[in-house]
Amino acid sequence: MTAYPFVFSLKSATTFYAEGDDLIFPVQGSSQGLRWRSPTQGWRKTLACLAADGADLDGIARILQSQDGSVDWAKLHYLLGRLDAKGLLSRSVPGNGTVLATLLPMTVRFRFALPKLSPDSHYRLSRFVSLRPEQGQWLLETPLSPAKLWLHDGQALPLVACLAQPTSLDTLCRAVPNCKPDKALAVLALLVAAGAAAPCDAVGQLPEDGNIALRQWESVDLLFHSRSRPGRHDGLCGATFRFLGQIDPLPALKPLAADAGLPLPIPDMARIQQQDPPFAAVVENRRSIRDYTGRELDLALLSEFLFRAARVKAQTDADSPSRPYPITQRPYPNGGALYELELYLSVGACTGLTAGLYHYEPLGHRLLPISGLTTDVQQLLDNARLNSGAATQPPVLLTLVARCQRPAWKYQGMAYALMLKNTGVLYHQLYLAATVMGLAPCGLGMGDSDLFAEAARLDYYQETAVGEFMLGGRLSGDLGS
Ligand SMILES: Cc1cc2nc3c(=O)[nH]c(=O)nc-3n(C[C@H](O)[C@H](O)[C@H](O)COP(=O)(O)O)c2cc1C
Numbered sequence: 083m084t085a086y087p088f089v090f091s092l093k094s095a096t097t098f099y100a101e102g103d104d105l106i107f108p109v110q111g112s113s114q115g116l117r118w119r120s121p122t123q124g125w126r127k128t129l130a131c132l133a134a135d136g137a138d139l140d141g142i143a144r145i146l147q148s149q150d151g152s153v154d155w156a157k158l159h160y161l162l163g164r165l166d167a168k169g170l171l172s173r174s175v176p177g178n179g180t181v182l183a184t185l186l187p188m189t190v191r192f193r194f195a196l197p198k199l200s201p202d203s204h205y206r207l208s209r210f211v212s213l214r215p216e217q218g219q220w221l222l223e224t225p226l227s228p229a230k231l232w233l234h235d236g237q238a239l240p241l242v243a244c245l246a247q248p249t250s251l252d253t254l255c256r257a258v259p260n261c262k263p264d265k266a267l268a269v270l271a272l273l274v275a276a277g278a279a280a281p282c283d284a285v286g287q288l289p290e291d292g293n294i295a296l297r298q299w300e301s302v303d304l305l306f307h308s309r310s311r312p313g314r315h316d317g318l319c320g321a322t323f324r325f326l327g328q329i330d331p332l333p334a335l336k337p338l339a340a341d342a343g344l345p346l347p348i349p350d351m352a353r354i355q356q357q358d359p360p361f362a363a364v365v366e367n368r369r370s371i372r373d374y375t376g377r378e379l380d381l382a383l384l385s386e387f388l389f390r391a392a393r394v395k396a397q398t399d400a401d402s403p404s405r406p407y408p409i410t411q412r413p414y415p416n417g418g419a420l421y422e423l424e425l426y427l428s429v430g431a432c433t434g435l436t437a438g439l440y441h442y443e444p445l446g447h448r449l450l451p452i453s454g455l456t457t458d459v460q461q462l463l464d465n466a467r468l469n470s471g472a473a474t475q476p477p478v479l480l481t482l483v484a485r486c487q488r489p490a491w492k493y494q495g496m497a498y499a500l501m502l503k504n505t506g507v508l509y510h511q512l513y514l515a516a517t518v519m520g521l522a523p524c525g526l527g528m529g530d531s532d533l534f535a536e537a538a539r540l541d542y543y544q545e546t547a548v549g550e551f552m553l554g555g556r557l558s559g560d561l562g563s
Contacts, residue, residue: 086196086268088173090162091136093186096170098129105129109168110316112190116168118161124149125161136174166194169228173275175238175268178260182238185272188316189228197274199267203281204248208290210301211278213242225301225308226290227277228315237261238269245270245279248286310499319495321418323406331407331491334397335445336424343443343450344435346385354390364518371522371554372472379477379555381434383519384427385447387553391515392425392508394445407492412444414511417500422488423508424545426538428462428479430455432555439537458537465533466552469526476524476552481534482508484548505549512551522554 098107098118105126107116121129124146131137131145143153165171169187171194176182187194199205210224213233220233222242233239241257254270255263273279280288290296308314318324325331358364396411409419416423425442427449429435438454453459463475470476482505489497509525516523529550535542 085264086271087138087175087264088268089136089138089176089181090132090142091172091174091184092129092132092165093170093172096133107165107168107170109170109190111312112168116164116170118164122146122150132171136172173272175265175272177237177258177265180237181234182258182261182265183234183269183272184232185229185276186232187229189314191314192228194229194275197271199251199271199274200281201251204250204286205245205254205270205274205279206248206282206286206288207242207245207273207279208277208288210290210299210304212301212305222273222276222278223305223315224276224278225304225314226296228313229276230315231272231276231278241266241269242273245273248282306499310496312495317495321492322494323492324494325491326406329487329491331400332485332487334408334410334421335394335443336485338441338443338450343446343448344440346388346447346449347382348447349386349389351389354386358518364514368513368517368523370513370524372470372524372552374472374474374477374522374554376558377477377522377555378558379432379521379553381432383521383556384432384435384478384553387515387519387521388425388442388444389447390519391511392442392444393447394421397445407488410445414507416504416507418489418492420488420492422485422501423504423548424483424485426452426481426483426534428459428481428537429477430463430475430479431477441538452538456537458533461533462529462537465530466526466550469528469550470524470552472524472552476554478553480512480551480553481529481538481547482549482551483534483538483540483545485545487544501548509549509551512553516553520556520560522552524552526550526552 096107098105103120105118105121107118109115127149128137128142128145137145142158146153146158162171169190169192172184172186174181174184208224208226210226211222213220213222220236220239222231222233233242238258241254244254244257251267255266258266270279282288309317312319390413392412394410394412398409400406400408410421412421427440427442429437429440431437436454439452439459440449441452443450462481463479466479467475484501486501489500493500513523513525529547531542531547534547
């Protein structure tokens, strides 16, 4: 099959059990496990060896020869292929007293294809590759493939470093000190099989560079996308509560000084429900408005807007085993009912409210002043103007800030993606509340999270800005209606 000096192993955590004479291998992520019918004594020994230290092809052949009296090479390759087809087999390249690299299938979808390396080609890494230390070793992965490559103690790193540029096999064979050429080529073969490297064309381009869809993905975006949903990796995804018992969950509401701040008038929701236009009319009339000419905003309107869109309607204690953390109820939905998004208001022009930066406290329906109209707050308002192409600054800029530990405490592999989904939900809620009130809404796609953290004196890692929303007043003729 190959001249590569691979050592084969069963992927860690692979289990199998006997059913009569057969061996059954359950396969994670697939209802169809692998049934190995009546394996010979030689194969039973081989599987035990693959589950322990692993063996190369010659080692497997020796076990089969000693136990079964002969080696059927075609059958050997066929049976290894069956393990491969279920993503159960990893391949390592041994070095001098160490392991240079191990290719590990992450899901049953990975198909190992043995690369034919060509001495006439130059090879290069995919721009989607990322490399990072994990558990004291080097981990290389790419969102293009459901396999990952451990570079263990990093002895093979010089070879990977060369591959930033188109590189010949000759050069690669000399890249790792004290490494035999066949070992270096075996590491390259694993990189190619993992989708992390490929032969280039005459101008150093990889096939991915000519793929219109891939060209439009930024590497960090594709990695984030592929890792924040199940399917292409072996990480946990979902409500795992991984910090339960180690770190207390954040309270449902940001702890704030009781009674501080500016209490806002409570709108008469019963009257509002009677008088509001039909939902269909609100949805049909909704649009983004960036022109504030002839519009006015006052504290009563701002208060009603915040109350309709984002107040806390009720609080629930952490009393359910499936939800061992406190939650709130609000007018809009939120993944896990964690309600991690806080609203901050940069106020430039609102009658009855001093210009400056405020935090909306949604339980007491209060505004908590943070600062006046500082240079930072002016900059936030001006950035909003620039990002929207508006002629003037918005009267109010709402910044959506995520208390990141709320979802991260509960969810694994999807917490940040969930925050962004929740941000979109709140945008639409703000759009609808503004539209029904005749105000001028406009979501923004960008904002400077560091600038906001400085302006609001927040820790970027605890509470970070994830969305911006401009709000303008009602047309003067509509006031009081
Ligand atoms: C997530 C999101 C980001 C947006 N970003 C911007 C932006 O940065 N600048 C802007 O002027 N409008 C922005 N908008 C408004 C869109 O341009 C607008 O919704 C779109 O053109 C459709 O027009 P309509 O809202 O009037 O129906 C954004 C809207 C959303 C929902």
